Amino acid sequence: MDSSNNLSDVFLQYSAYMEDEQSLREEIRSQVRELEQTAREMTTLLQSVHQQDGIQNIPAICEKAKGLYPTIKEHYAALSKKVPKDQYYSRFHDHWRFVTQRMAFVAALLVYLETEQLATQQMVADAIGVALNKEDGFILDLEDYLAGLLMLSSELSRFVVNSVTAGDYLRPFRVAQFLSELSAGFRLLNLKNDNLRKRFDGLKYDLKKVEEVVYDLSIRGLKPKQET
Incomplete structure:
Protein backbone atom coordinates (compact mmCIF):
# COMPACT_ATOMS: atom_id res chain seq x y z
CA MET A 1 0.00 0.00 0.00
CA ASP A 2 1.35 3.43 -0.97
CA SER A 3 1.29 5.47 2.23
CA SER A 4 2.31 8.65 0.37
CA ASN A 5 -0.88 8.51 -1.71
CA ASN A 6 -2.99 8.01 1.42
CA LEU A 7 -1.31 11.00 3.05
CA SER A 8 -1.93 13.13 -0.03
CA ASP A 9 -5.61 12.18 -0.01
CA VAL A 10 -5.93 13.19 3.63
CA PHE A 11 -4.40 16.60 3.03
CA LEU A 12 -6.49 17.13 -0.07
CA GLN A 13 -9.52 16.63 2.14
CA TYR A 14 -8.12 19.15 4.60
CA SER A 15 -7.57 21.60 1.77
CA ALA A 16 -11.12 21.20 0.50
CA TYR A 17 -12.49 21.70 4.02
CA MET A 18 -10.45 24.88 4.53
CA GLU A 19 -11.59 26.29 1.18
CA ASP A 20 -15.23 25.61 2.04
CA GLU A 21 -14.72 27.19 5.44
CA GLN A 22 -13.16 30.30 3.92
CA SER A 23 -15.96 30.57 1.37
CA LEU A 24 -18.61 30.33 4.09
CA ARG A 25 -16.90 32.96 6.24
CA GLU A 26 -16.72 35.33 3.29
CA GLU A 27 -20.45 34.87 2.63
CA ILE A 28 -21.17 35.61 6.28
CA ARG A 29 -18.91 38.69 6.27
CA SER A 30 -20.64 39.98 3.15
CA GLN A 31 -24.07 39.60 4.74
CA VAL A 32 -22.86 41.24 7.96
CA ARG A 33 -21.57 44.22 5.97
CA GLU A 34 -25.08 44.76 4.59
CA LEU A 35 -26.49 44.55 8.11
CA GLU A 36 -23.90 47.03 9.34
CA GLN A 37 -24.83 49.48 6.58
CA THR A 38 -28.50 49.50 7.58
CA ALA A 39 -27.54 49.77 11.26
CA ARG A 40 -25.44 52.83 10.43
CA GLU A 41 -28.38 54.38 8.58
CA MET A 42 -30.62 53.93 11.63
CA THR A 43 -27.96 55.34 13.95
CA THR A 44 -27.46 58.35 11.69
CA LEU A 45 -31.20 59.05 11.62
CA LEU A 46 -31.39 58.93 15.41
CA GLN A 47 -28.45 61.30 15.80
CA SER A 48 -30.71 64.11 14.61
CA VAL A 49 -32.51 64.08 17.98
CA HIS A 50 -29.46 65.85 19.37
CA GLN A 51 -30.14 68.89 17.21
CA GLN A 52 -32.34 71.67 18.56
CA ASP A 53 -35.10 71.13 16.02
CA GLY A 54 -34.69 67.35 16.35
CA ILE A 55 -35.62 67.40 20.02
CA GLN A 56 -38.93 68.91 18.97
CA ASN A 57 -39.52 66.19 16.36
CA ILE A 58 -38.64 63.00 18.23
CA PRO A 59 -41.78 61.05 17.20
CA ALA A 60 -41.20 61.70 13.49
CA ILE A 61 -37.52 60.78 13.77
CA CYS A 62 -38.35 57.54 15.56
CA GLU A 63 -40.93 56.56 12.95
CA LYS A 64 -38.45 57.15 10.17
CA ALA A 65 -35.79 55.05 11.91
CA LYS A 66 -38.25 52.24 12.63
CA GLY A 67 -39.02 52.14 8.92
CA LEU A 68 -35.68 50.34 8.51
CA TYR A 69 -36.59 47.49 10.87
CA PRO A 70 -37.96 45.30 8.04
CA THR A 71 -34.61 45.56 6.26
CA ILE A 72 -32.77 44.67 9.47
CA LYS A 73 -34.98 41.59 9.86
CA GLU A 74 -34.26 40.56 6.27
CA HIS A 75 -30.53 40.78 6.91
CA TYR A 76 -30.74 38.61 10.03
CA ALA A 77 -32.95 36.09 8.23
CA ALA A 78 -30.45 35.85 5.37
CA LEU A 79 -27.57 35.56 7.82
CA SER A 80 -29.23 32.79 9.80
CA LYS A 81 -29.57 30.71 6.64
CA LYS A 82 -25.83 30.84 6.07
CA VAL A 83 -24.74 29.88 9.59
CA PRO A 84 -24.82 26.20 10.63
CA LYS A 85 -27.07 26.12 13.72
CA ASP A 86 -24.81 23.78 15.66
CA GLN A 87 -21.82 26.11 15.15
CA TYR A 88 -23.47 29.43 16.04
CA TYR A 89 -21.23 30.41 18.95
CA SER A 90 -18.20 28.23 18.56
CA ARG A 91 -17.02 29.63 15.24
CA PHE A 92 -19.08 32.49 13.83
CA HIS A 93 -20.64 34.66 16.54
CA ASP A 94 -17.79 37.18 16.52
CA HIS A 95 -18.65 38.14 12.93
CA TRP A 96 -21.89 39.85 13.94
CA ARG A 97 -21.39 40.43 17.67
CA PHE A 98 -20.65 44.16 17.44
CA VAL A 99 -23.40 45.02 14.95
CA THR A 100 -25.91 43.10 17.07
CA GLN A 101 -24.82 45.09 20.13
CA ARG A 102 -25.26 48.22 18.04
CA MET A 103 -28.76 47.13 17.03
CA ALA A 104 -29.63 46.38 20.66
CA PHE A 105 -28.58 49.94 21.45
CA VAL A 106 -30.63 51.37 18.57
CA ALA A 107 -33.73 49.40 19.58
CA ALA A 108 -33.33 50.40 23.23
CA LEU A 109 -32.86 54.05 22.27
CA LEU A 110 -36.01 54.00 20.14
CA VAL A 111 -38.03 52.51 22.98
CA TYR A 112 -36.68 55.09 25.42
CA LEU A 113 -37.31 58.03 23.11
CA GLU A 114 -40.90 56.93 22.58
CA THR A 115 -41.82 55.72 26.07
CA GLU A 116 -38.95 56.64 28.43
CA GLN A 117 -38.98 52.99 29.47
CA LEU A 118 -36.37 50.24 29.38
CA ALA A 119 -36.50 47.93 26.37
CA THR A 120 -36.46 44.31 27.52
CA GLN A 121 -34.35 41.67 25.83
CA GLN A 122 -37.53 40.22 24.31
CA MET A 123 -38.58 43.61 22.93
CA VAL A 124 -35.20 44.12 21.30
CA ALA A 125 -35.18 40.59 19.86
CA ASP A 126 -38.66 41.09 18.40
CA ALA A 127 -37.70 44.46 16.93
CA ILE A 128 -34.69 43.14 15.02
CA GLY A 129 -36.25 39.80 14.11
CA VAL A 130 -34.30 37.26 16.14
CA ALA A 131 -35.16 34.86 18.96
CA LEU A 132 -34.00 34.36 22.55
CA ASN A 133 -33.62 30.57 22.53
CA LYS A 134 -31.21 28.62 20.38
CA GLU A 135 -33.98 26.17 19.54
CA ASP A 136 -35.88 28.98 17.83
CA GLY A 137 -33.06 29.93 15.46
CA PHE A 138 -30.86 33.02 15.33
CA ILE A 139 -30.74 34.59 18.79
CA LEU A 140 -29.99 37.77 20.69
CA ASP A 141 -27.32 36.84 23.21
Missing part, protein backbone atom coordinates in the same frame (compact mmCIF):
# COMPACT_ATOMS: atom_id res chain seq x y z
CA LEU A 142 -27.89 38.28 26.71
CA GLU A 143 -24.43 39.85 26.83
CA ASP A 144 -25.00 41.54 23.47
CA TYR A 145 -28.29 42.94 24.78
CA LEU A 146 -26.63 44.23 27.95
CA ALA A 147 -23.83 45.83 25.92
CA GLY A 148 -26.49 47.67 23.93
CA LEU A 149 -28.02 49.03 27.14
CA LEU A 150 -24.65 50.30 28.27
CA MET A 151 -24.23 52.12 24.95
CA LEU A 152 -27.61 53.71 25.62
CA SER A 153 -26.35 55.38 28.80
CA SER A 154 -23.65 57.24 26.89
CA GLU A 155 -26.17 58.44 24.30
CA LEU A 156 -28.60 59.66 26.96
CA SER A 157 -25.93 61.61 28.83
CA ARG A 158 -25.18 63.45 25.58
CA PHE A 159 -28.91 63.89 24.96
CA VAL A 160 -29.29 65.60 28.33
CA VAL A 161 -26.73 68.28 27.49
CA ASN A 162 -28.37 68.99 24.14
CA SER A 163 -31.82 69.06 25.75
CA VAL A 164 -30.71 71.80 28.12
CA THR A 165 -29.25 73.74 25.22
CA ALA A 166 -32.63 73.49 23.51
CA GLY A 167 -34.39 74.79 26.64
CA ASP A 168 -35.84 71.45 27.78
CA TYR A 169 -35.01 71.62 31.50
CA LEU A 170 -37.25 68.78 32.65
CA ARG A 171 -35.72 66.01 30.56
CA PRO A 172 -32.41 65.83 32.50
CA PHE A 173 -34.33 64.98 35.68
CA ARG A 174 -36.19 62.15 33.94
CA VAL A 175 -33.03 60.80 32.32
CA ALA A 176 -31.21 60.93 35.66
CA GLN A 177 -33.96 58.82 37.22
CA PHE A 178 -33.82 56.30 34.37
CA LEU A 179 -30.03 55.97 34.45
CA SER A 180 -30.06 55.66 38.22
CA GLU A 181 -32.46 52.72 37.97
CA LEU A 182 -30.45 51.22 35.11
CA SER A 183 -27.27 51.47 37.16
CA ALA A 184 -28.99 49.85 40.14
CA GLY A 185 -30.08 47.00 37.89
CA PHE A 186 -26.57 46.39 36.59
CA ARG A 187 -25.22 46.37 40.14
CA LEU A 188 -27.37 43.31 40.75
CA LEU A 189 -25.46 41.41 38.07
CA ASN A 190 -22.27 39.48 38.66
CA LEU A 191 -20.54 40.62 35.48
CA LYS A 192 -17.90 38.12 34.44
CA ASN A 193 -17.44 39.62 30.98
CA ASP A 194 -14.50 42.07 31.12
CA ASN A 195 -15.93 44.22 28.34
CA LEU A 196 -19.28 44.57 30.14
CA ARG A 197 -17.54 45.47 33.39
CA LYS A 198 -15.60 48.24 31.66
CA ARG A 199 -18.75 49.55 30.01
CA PHE A 200 -20.56 49.49 33.33
CA ASP A 201 -17.86 51.83 34.64
CA GLY A 202 -18.86 54.08 31.73
CA LEU A 203 -22.49 53.97 32.86
CA LYS A 204 -21.47 55.20 36.31
CA TYR A 205 -19.58 58.08 34.68
CA ASP A 206 -22.55 58.90 32.42
CA LEU A 207 -24.88 58.98 35.42
CA LYS A 208 -22.51 61.28 37.26
CA LYS A 209 -22.47 63.70 34.30
CA VAL A 210 -26.26 63.76 34.15
CA GLU A 211 -26.52 64.29 37.91
CA GLU A 212 -24.15 67.25 37.59
CA VAL A 213 -26.48 68.79 34.99
CA VAL A 214 -29.45 68.17 37.27
CA TYR A 215 -27.62 69.76 40.21
CA ASP A 216 -26.68 72.80 38.13
CA LEU A 217 -30.28 73.28 36.98
CA SER A 218 -31.53 72.91 40.54
CA ILE A 219 -29.23 75.50 42.11
CA ARG A 220 -30.01 77.92 39.28
CA GLY A 221 -33.72 77.56 39.95
CA LEU A 222 -34.41 76.04 36.55
CA LYS A 223 -36.04 72.83 37.73
CA PRO A 224 -39.54 72.81 36.16
CA LYS A 225 -42.60 71.51 37.92
CA GLN A 226 -42.93 67.77 37.30
CA GLU A 227 -45.37 66.81 34.58
CA THR A 228 -48.26 64.59 35.60
